[in-house]
Amino acid sequence: MPLLMVSLAVTLFLSLSASVSHADPFYSPPAPDEEDPHFSGDIELGYTRLSGNTNSQSLISKGTLTWLKERWTHSLRGEIRNVSRDDETSAEQYLAAWRERYDFNGPHYLFGFTRWEKDRFSGYDQQLAAIGGYGRQVLDNEAHKLSLEMGPGYRRDTLADNHSVENQAVAYGALDYEWDFSSTASLSQEFSMEGTQDNVTTRSLSALTAKLNSRLALRLSHEIKRNSQPPEETDSRRDMTTSASILYSWE
DSSP: OOGGGOOOOOOOOEEEEOGGGSSOTTSOOOOOOTTSOSEEEEEEEEEEEEOSSSOEEEEEEEEEEEEEETTEEEEEEEEEEEEEETTEEEEEEEEEEEEEEEEOSSSEEEEEEEEEEEETTTTEEEEEEEEEEEEEEEEESSSEEEEEEEEEEEEEEEETTTOOEEEEEEEEEEEEEEEOOSSSEEEEEEEEEEEOSSOEEEEEEEEEEEESSSSEEEEEEEEEEEESSOOTTOSOSEEEEEEEEEEEEOO
């Protein structure tokens, strides 16, 4: 077979997640249950390589660690994405975040988080945000869970072209909804919005999860991040990621 006709595609998605982290902890997650483990985590790895007529590769790596201590929930998150085609990088993103949550009696809680992002093609060299506020568990039953949160914050944006720094006040709001429409399948929707005097950044994550057995599940997800007014050199206001993954859970 001619060399140009040879292609290789390898894709691996592995998610290790405990029951407490069924929702992304950086939107508006529901409160942990009493039987949830005190320490849990999740890891997702993905890699694809094509060679032959087209040479390309993509790498995605995500991870979350969660600690429960009395009424406190501590979460640490990291993420890496890299896509290249014919030795030219088309996507390169890094993210690290730390989140705290304190639950009161009833549906009320306080939260705070810090987040660092670096996206090579966003027009920013890096972005650092610190946000805190009030949250409420609106729904919490066997079929439906819905939590909302909002609060003020601060964001420090460093532009990529001249490394100038912009300090912005932020108005933040988020929601997390999950519908367990059967004993083996669920649909979740997470959404957050950060508004400043210059732009509005929205993040949306939609996921459909189907259990295969007590430990394995399949997940289809679609993620959108949009900046209403990015720096001038940015090609697009919106980034989208669609993925299929295999989940393995432990307690």
